[in-house]
Amino acid sequence: MEELGPHGHRSYLLYGATMFVILTLGLIGNFLTLIVLFHPQHRTKSMTPLMVNLCVADLLVCLFGYTVAVNYNTADFANTGSAPALCYWLAFINAATGLASIGTLAVMAIITYLGISRNEIAQQNRMTGKAEMLLLTGLPYLPPGIWLYAIVLTIPPAMGWNKFIPIPSRVSCHPDWYSQDLSSRSYIIYLVTFGFFIPLVIILGSYGGIYRCIRNSSVPGANEDARVRQIRSRNKTVRLVISMTLAYFVSWSPYCIVSLIGTAIGHESVSPSVSLVPEIMAKASVVYNPILYVLLNAKFRVTLIQFFSWSRVGNVISEGSNADENTTGVMEIQTNSLRHRDI
Numbered sequence: 001m002e003e004l005g006p007h008g009h010r011s012y013l014l015y016g017a018t019m020f021v022i023l024t025l026g027l028i029g030n031f032l033t034l035i036v037l038f039h040p041q042h043r044t045k046s047m048t049p050l051m052v053n054l055c056v057a058d059l060l061v062c063l064f065g066y067t068v069a070v071n072y073n074t075a076d077f078a079n080t081g082s083a084p085a086l087c088y089w090l091a092f093i094n095a096a097t098g099l100a101s102i103g104t105l106a107v108m109a110i111i112t113y114l115g116i117s118r119n120e121i122a123q124q125n126r127m128t129g130k131a132e133m134l135l136l137t138g139l140p141y142l143p144p145g146i147w148l149y150a151i152v153l154t155i156p157p158a159m160g161w162n163k164f165i166p167i168p169s170r171v172s173c174h175p176d177w178y179s180q181d182l183s184s185r186s187y188i189i190y191l192v193t194f195g196f197f198i199p200l201v202i203i204l205g206s207y208g209g210i211y212r213c214i215r216n217s218s219v220p221g222a223n224e225d226a227r228v229r230q231i232r233s234r235n236k237t238v239r240l241v242i243s244m245t246l247a248y249f250v251s252w253s254p255y256c257i258v259s260l261i262g263t264a265i266g267h268e269s270v271s272p273s274v275s276l277v278p279e280i281m282a283k284a285s286v287v288y289n290p291i292l293y294v295l296l297n298a299k300f301r302v303t304l305i306q307f308f309s310w311s312r313v314g315n316v317i318s319e320g321s322n323a324d325e326n327t328t329g330v331m332e333i334q335t336n337s338l339r340h341r342d343i
Contacts, residue, residue, distance in 0.1 A: 011169075011276060012171075014276075015169075015171060015276050015279075015280065018280055019066060019069070019280070019283065022066070022280070022283055022284050022286065022287055023062055023066045023067070025286075025287045026059075026062045026066075026286035026287050027059065027062050027063070029286075029287060029289075029290030029291065030055045030058045030059045030062070030286065030289070030290060031059065032290065032304065033055050033290045033293060034052065034055050034056075034059075035307060036293075036300055036303045036304050036307065037051055037052050037055070038052075039307075041299065041303060042299070042300070042303065046111060046115070046139055047108065047111065047112075047237075047241075049139055049140060049142065049143055050104050050107060050108050050111070050142065050143065051289075051293075052143070053100065053104045053142075053143040054101055054104050054105075054244075054289055056143075057097040057098075057100045057101050057104070058097070058101075058285075058286035058289070060093065060097050061093055061097040061098075061283075061286060062286055064089075064093050065090060065093040065094050065097065066283065068086065068089065068090060068093075069090060069171065069172055087164055087165070087173040088157075088158055088164045088173070090164075090172050090173045091157070091164035091172075091173035091174050091175065092154055092158065092164070094172065094173075094174070095150075095153075095154040095174070095175070096147075096150045096151060097150070098252065098282070098285075099149070099150035099153050099154060099195050100146055100147055100149075100150040101248060101285070102195065102196070102199045102248060102252075103146040103149050103199060104143075104146055105199070105203060105241075105244060105245050105248055106199040106202045106203050106206075107142055107146065108241050108244075108245075109202065109203045109207060109245065110202065110206050111139075112206065112210060112237060112238060112241050113206040113207075113209045113210050113213070116210055116213045116214070116234055116238070117209060117210075117213045153190075153191055153194055153195045156187055156190075157175050157176070157187065161183060161184075161186075161187050162175050162176050162179070162183070162187035162188070163175070163176050163179075163184075164176070167275060167279060168268045168270070168271070168272040169272040169275045169276050169279065170272070171276065171279065172279060174259070175187070175188065175191065177259045177260075177262045177263045178262050178263065178266055178267050178268065180266050185263070188263050192256070192260065196256060200249075203245055207242065207245075210238055214234070214235070214238070236296065236297070239296055240292060240293070240296045240297060243292050243296060244288070244289055244292055247285065247288040247289070247292065248285055248288075250281075251282055251284055251285035251288070252281075252282050252285065254277065254278035254281050254282075255278040255279065255281065255282040258270055258275065258278050
C-alpha cells in the first residue's frame with residue numbers, strides 16, 4: 001500500500017479538520033432543516049417527503065458514517081489483508097446514502113416536471129384526474145422505494161459480488177473499482193449504470209422537459225397578475241431543485257471520475273494524498289442542501305427565523321405575563337379610584 005508521502009501527516013490533519021467542519025455543519029444544518037420541514041406551513045407540500053428523505057440520508061451518513069470513520073482511522077485495518085466488518089459498514093453507509101440522495105433528486109426532477117407540465121398534459125388528455133390522483137397518493141411511498149433501490153445497488157459486495165476495500169488514502173472504504181475479474185467489473189458496470197447514469201439521464205430529461213414547458217408556458221383562464229405569480233413560484237421551485245442537483249453532481253462527479261479511471265487502468269489513478277480531494281468533495285455534499293434552502297426559499301428562511309425567535313419570544317411572553325398581572329392590578333386600582341371620583 002502506497003504511503004501518503006512526506007506531507008502525509010499534514011494531509012491527514014487537514015482531512016481531519018475538514019471532516020470535523022463538514023460533520024458539524026451537516027448535523028446542525030440538516031437537523032434544523034428537518035425542524036422547518038415538519039412545520040405545518042411546509043409538511044403538506046408534495047416535495048416535503050422527498051426533502052425530508054434527503055435530510056435523513058445526510059443525517060444517517062453523518063451519524064453512522066463520518067463518526068465511525070474516526071474510529072476506523074484509529075486502527076490500521078487497511079493492512080490486515082482483508083476488509084473487516086467496519087470497512088464493510090463504512091463502504092455500505094456511504095454508498096447507500098449517496099445512492100438514496102441521487103434517487104431522491106431524480107424523483108424530485110420528475111415530480112417537478114409533472115407539476116409544471118400538468119396544465120399542458122391535462123389539455124392534451126394524456127393524464128386523467130384519476131391517474132394524477134394515483135401519482136399524488138403514491139408520494140408517501142416513494143422514500144421507502146428509494147431506499148430499497150439504494151440497498152439493492154449497495155449490498156452485492158457484502159454478498160460476494162465484488163468486495164469492499166479501503167480507498168487509497170485509507171481513510172474510508174468503497175467497492176473494489178480496480179479488480180479486473182469479470183464478476184467485479186460486471187458489478188461496477190451495474191452500479192455505475194443504475195446508480196449514476198440512469199438517474200442522470202432521468203434528471204436531464206426532466207429538466208429538458210421543464211425548459212420546454214417554461215418556454216411555451218401559458219396559464220389558461222388566468223389574469224395577468226395570477227400568471228406572473230404562478231410563473232415566479234414555479235421558477236423558484238425549479239431553481240431550488242436544479243441547484244440541489246448541481247451541488248450533488250459537483251460533489252460526487254470527481255469521485256466517480258477518479259474511480260472509473262481506476263476501473264479502466266486496473267489500479268489507483270491518483271496518489272493517496274490526491275485521493276483525499278474527491279473523497280472530501282463527496283462527503284461535503286451533506287452541507288449544501290440546507291444552505292440552498294436558506295438562500296433560495298424565502299418561506300424556509302422565515303420559518304427558520306421564527307424557530308430561533310420562539311425561545312426569545314417565549315421568555316418575553318413569560319416576562320410580559322408577570323408584567324401584565326402587575327399592570328392589571330394597578331389598572332384595577334386606578335379604575336376603582338376613577339369610579340369613586342365619578343361618584
